[in-house]
Amino acid sequence: MLRTDYHTHTPLCRHAQGEPEAYVAQALALGLHCYGIADHAPMPPDREPFDDWRMLSSELPQYIDWVNRAKAAAAGTPLSILCGMECDWIPGIAPYIEELRRRFSPDYLIGSVHYLPTGGAVDDTVYANKCLTGSVEQDWSLYWGSVLELVNSGLFDIVGHIDLVKIWGRVPEGDLMRYYAPVLTALEEHPMAVEINTAGLHKHCAELYPAIPLLRELLQRRIPIVIDSDAHYPEHLSRGWHEALELLQRLSDTELRQFEHTTLSGATLHAYGSL
Numbered sequence: 001m002l003r004t005d006y007h008t009h010t011p012l013c014r015h016a017q018g019e020p021e022a023y024v025a026q027a028l029a030l031g032l033h034c035y036g037i038a039d040h041a042p043m044p045p046d047r048e049p050f051d052d053w054r055m056l057s058s059e060l061p062q063y064i065d066w067v068n069r070a071k072a073a074a075a076g077t078p079l080s081i082l083c084g085m086e087c088d089w090i091p092g093i094a095p096y097i098e099e100l101r102r103r104f105s106p107d108y109l110i111g112s113v114h115y116l117p118t119g120g121a122v123d124d125t126v127y128a129n130k131c132l133t134g135s136v137e138q139d140w141s142l143y144w145g146s147v148l149e150l151v152n153s154g155l156f157d158i159v160g161h162i163d164l165v166k167i168w169g170r171v172p173e174g175d176l177m178r179y180y181a182p183v184l185t186a187l188e189e190h191p192m193a194v195e196i197n198t199a200g201l202h203k204h205c206a207e208l209y210p211a212i213p214l215l216r217e218l219l220q221r222r223i224p225i226v227i228d229s230d231a232h233y234p235e236h237l238s239r240g241w242h243e244a245l246e247l248l249q250r251l252s253d254t255e256l257r258q259f260e261h262t263t264l265s266g267a268t269l270h271a272y273g274s275l
Contacts, residue, residue, distance in 0.1 A: 001245060001258050002270050005238045006036030006084060007110060007160060007195060007228030010066050012055040013040045016232035020070035026234040027079055033270065035074070035237070037067050038084035038110050044096045051121070054088075060104065082107040082267055086160055089113050089150040097155050107267035110195070111156030113146045113164065123167050128204070136170045144179040151186040157263040158226060159187075161197040161209040168204050180214050187223050193261055193271050194218055196248070198240030199230035208244060216251050224261045224271035248272055 008023065009016040016039075027035040040054035048056055055063055067083045074081050084106050087097050101109065114121045120132040122143060131139045143165040151159065162183075172179075187194065197209040210218070218225060227244045231237045249256045254275040261271040 001272075002033040003031055003238060003241060004034040004036070004226065004270050005032060005229050005231065005241070006034070006082065006108065006158060006226055006269060007038050007086065007197065008036065008231040008237060010037065010039045010063065012059055012063055012066065013053055013232075015053050018234040020066055021073045022234040023231075023237060024070050024073040024079065024081075026237045028074075028077055030238050032079060032238060034080040034082060035070065036082040036084050036108070037070060038086045038108070039063060041085040041087045041097075041100060041109075043088070043093075064104070084108040084110060084157075086110040086112055087156070088115060089146055089153075090115050091117050094153055094155060097153075101155070101265070105265060107265055108157040108263040108269065109155065110158045110160040111150045111153075111192075112160035113143060113150060115146075116142045117146060118142060122165050128168050131170065137172045139170070140165055140172050140179055144183060148183050148186055151183055151190055151192065154190050155264075156192055157265075157269065158228075159192060159194045160228075161200065161230065162194055163210045163214060166205050166207075166209075166211065167200070169206075176211075176213065177217075180217065184217055184221060184223075187218070188221055193224035193226050193269060195226050195228040196244045197228050197230050198244055201240055201243070208240075208247070212247070212251070215247070219248070219252055219274045222273055224259075224269075224273055226261075226269060226271050245272075 042055050042057040043050040045057045071081045116132050133139050200209040229239045252274040257275050261269045
């Protein structure tokens with residue numbers, strides 16, 4: 001199996017460390033086939049500063065320079081470097097994301113939900129001990145409604161940490177398929193991959209994104225799966241890849257295969273699925 005990591009960050013997001021050469025060195029040491037860089041995309045200039053964990057619009061040239069340094073460091077090696085962005089889905093953001101794709105021609109875009117439409121980031125430590133709306137059911141309903149919009153937009157190549165809303169361990173009672181089902185149906189209609197994000201193992205929820213029941217459904221519906229680390233440090237690159245791959249192999253109802261998945265920009269991602 002070719003080892004890849006498409007969800008990684010740079011110091012421009014203000015909560016990551018390391019130089020591109022260090023990430024490339026780690027990728028080569030791990031035998032990665034592809035190192036994808038997908039830092040938090042800026043918000044529209046008229047909404048800046050939006051938060052303190054993303055680059056500013058004015059820093060996009062620095063981001064491209066950072067990626068080009070990684071490509072230079074990997075030149076002459078078997079390692080492929082791809083340039084992506086992780087874009088937040090919030091109300092009204094679609095035209096700006098379309099503009100980013102036109103202007104910068106990224107190899108791929110990761111779509112993620114961090115903010116509920118009513119305000120507040122689900123992974124912000126300010127909200128670690130309480131719900132954003134006062135109800136875990138309401139938080140989940142709003143969150144999954146946003147994920148559904150993200151998928152139906154057709155703007156993205158990968159859905160990032162699809163069930164991030166569970167990060168603090170708060171999960172509604174009962175069958176969670178009531179939240180998952182509309183998104184699963186939409187994913188069958190739109191050609192995008194869903195990542196296993198191994199960073200969840202190191203968060204309060206202490207499990208992969210997505211949860212096993214949701215991952216099993218994704219496999220059964222033949223939704224492409226990629227394994228990503230969400231690395232913010234060189235030493236975290238591709239962390240948990242073996243564990244995620246072993247889980248995929250256990251959950252696959254037939255033989256697990258790896259195949260090429262083409263992005264909206266024409267780049268090739270290596271995804272997993274059941275035969």
